[in-house]
Amino acid sequence: DTGVSQDPRHKITKRGQNVTFRCDPISEHNRLYWYRQTLGQGPEFLTYFQNEAQLEKSRLLSDRFSAERPKGSFSTLEIQRTEQGDSAMYLCASSPPWTGAQETQYFGPGTRLLVL
Amino acid sequence: GDSVTQMEGPVTLSEEAFLTINCTYTATGYPSLFWYVQYPGEGLQLLLKATKADDKGSNKGFEATYRKETTSFHLEKGSVQVSDSAVYFCALSEGYGGSQGNLIFGKGTKLSVKP
Numbered sequence: 653d654t655g656v657s658q659d660p661r662h663k664i665t666k667r668g669q670n671v672t673f674r675c676d677p678i679s680e681h682n683r684l685y686w687y688r689q690t691l692g693q694g695p696e697f698l699t700y701f702q703n704e705a706q707l708e709k710s711r712l713l714s715d716r717f718s719a720e721r722p723k724g725s726f727s728t729l730e731i732q733r734t735e736q737g738d739s740a741m742y743l744c745a746s747s748p749p750w751t752g753a754q755e756t757q758y759f760g761p762g763t764r765l766l767v768l
Numbered sequence: 769g770d771s772v773t774q775m776e777g778p779v780t781l782s783e784e785a786f787l788t789i790n791c792t793y794t795a796t797g798y799p800s801l802f803w804y805v806q807y808p809g810e811g812l813q814l815l816l817k818a819t820k821a822d823d824k825g826s827n828k829g830f831e832a833t834y835r836k837e838t839t840s841f842h843l844e845k846g847s848v849q850v851s852d853s854a855v856y857f858c859a860l861s862e863g864y865g866g867s868q869g870n871l872i873f874g875k876g877t878k879l880s881v882k883p
Binding site for chain 1: 772796802803804810811812813814857859870871872873874875
């Protein structure tokens with residue numbers, strides 16, 4: 653299977669702890685996106701990478717959130733000092749290089765975070 | 769800012785019924801429009817897309833036409849099956865005039881099809 657993969661699939665943590673999620677995009681996809689989805693809502697954009705460069709960040713991405721893509725391949729999303737409001741599904745998506753037309757984003761299965 | 773509004777769910781239909789899920793959008797540029805589907809226990813999958821006005825996207829019997837004059841992208845299927853039960857999300861992404869990045873999603877519409 654060469655789709656987008658995410659790890660872990662589920663994470664339960666206590667308030668105040670730090671958590672880190674990993675996303676492996678489809679190979680040769682140079683663009684990578686993180687979204688957050690809460691119950692009953694559509695995904696909301698968090699941040700976007702083109703290769704290793706973080707090109708866009710949403711206002712939703714508070715100072716407690718940091719994302720990296722050090723070698724332009726996999727990406728990590730870290731949440732420091734977690735709060736109960738961080739409980740959500742964190743989705744990763746990737747898409748191929750820009751060709752002048754909007755390319756499809758392919759989504760991973762998500763990491764479900766529960767903060768107690 | 770840009771936004772997507774889709775009809776509230778849940779929608780419950782009998783097998784072979786006609787399906788319409790309404791979606792309207794607000795955008796400042798020239799967006800591409802998408803329908804994604806999320807089956808129970810699975811990730812988001814692209815169902816269909818349209819990149820310019822009057823384009824029709826189609827897949828698996830589903831269709832949607834990009835209507836710029838009404839800023840709409842309604843999803844339709846002539847005869848639904850139990851296997852179509854899922855949550856459907858309408859989304860947009862700015863094209864040439866805007867960001868190359870994020871998708872903006874509606875809240876989703878849950879469809880349940882009864883045999």
